[in-house]
Amino acid sequence: xxxxxxxxxxxxxxxxxxxxxxxxxxxxxxxxxxxxxxxxxxxxxxxxxxxxxxxxxxxxxxxxxxxxxxxxxxxxxxxxxxxxxxxxxxxxxxxxxxxxxxxxxxxxxxxxxxxxxxxxxxxxxxxxxxxxxxxxxxxxxxxxxxxxxxxxxxxxxxxxxxxxxxxxxxxxxxxxxxxxxxxxxxxxxxxxxxxxxxxx
Numbered sequence: 001x002x003x004x005x006x007x008x009x010x011x012x013x014x015x016x017x018x019x020x021x022x023x024x025x026x027x028x029x030x031x032x033x034x035x036x037x038x039x040x041x042x043x044x045x046x047x048x049x050x051x052x053x054x055x056x057x058x059x060x061x062x063x064x065x066x067x068x069x070x071x072x073x074x075x076x077x078x079x080x081x082x083x084x085x086x087x088x089x090x091x092x093x094x095x096x097x098x099x100x101x102x103x104x105x106x107x108x109x110x111x112x113x114x115x116x117x118x119x120x121x122x123x124x125x126x127x128x129x130x131x132x133x134x135x136x137x138x139x140x141x142x143x144x145x146x147x148x149x150x151x152x153x154x155x156x157x158x159x160x161x162x163x164x165x166x167x168x169x170x171x172x173x174x175x176x177x178x179x180x181x182x183x184x185x186x187x188x189x190x191x192x193x194x195x196x197x198x199x200x
Contacts, residue, residue, distance in 0.1 A: 001052040001053075001054075001065075002052070003050055003051070003052055004022060004023075004024070004050070004051055004052065004053060005022075005023045005048060005049070005050055005051075005069075006020035006021055006022040006023055006029065006048070006049055006051070007020065007021050007023070007046065007047070007048055007049070008020055008021075008031075008043050008044070008045055008046065008047045008048075008049055009021045009028065009045065010028075010045065011043055011044065011045050013042065016032060016033035016034075017030065017031060017032045017033065018031055018043065018045075019031065020049055020051065020063055027061070029051075029053060029061050029062065029063050030056075030060065030061070030062045030063065031043075031049070031051065031062070031063040031066060032062070032063075035051070035063055035064050035065060035066045036066050036067065036068065038067075038073040038074050039067065039068055039071055039073060039074070040071055040072050040073065040074045041068075041071060043068055047068050047069070047071075048068070048069040048070075049063070049066050049067070049068055049069065050066065050067050050069060051063040051064065051065065051066035051067075052064050052065045052066075158173075158174050158177040158178070158181075160178065160181060160182035160183075163178060163182075164178075164182075164184055164185055164186050164187070165186055165187065166187045166195065166196035166198075166199045167199075169187070169195075169196060169199070169200075171200070172195075172196065172200035175187055175195035175196045175199075175200065176195055178195070179193070179195040
């Protein structure tokens, strides 16, 4: 390929491309910043450029393997490309400033449903207590009089009232109570601990 020479007549810095007017005349040739590999500075209008050309997919000529006359190359492995500032995205400094805000928003989202969850748990607890706690209390209340009645039946209340003979007793339980608890009893003639054997 032949090296050609031309002058940069238009350059759009924020988009990274421009047009070269060939020194031999003819149509302007498109050039992109990526073909100026290793240049120590970006091109400016009026620079003389040495380049080769190729036909692109649309059938138009474009510059390739270009360099700026009189500008030294940088000793780097990567081409010099101007990083265009993204109008939509924040700069790294702005990102650092926004990170705490994002953390706060994330934590608010994370803990925002906590009060609702607590209310739900309290409601479930009240429902369960209402269903089972009251039922248990009612069961205990209903069974207590029955237990008291059974204990009264099971252990009749006898008192030492001066009765000493079997003829004065109304039941075997009363006779056993008097024999075990009251003094001067005459209900166990054979002394075997069983009162009123012939009566009951």
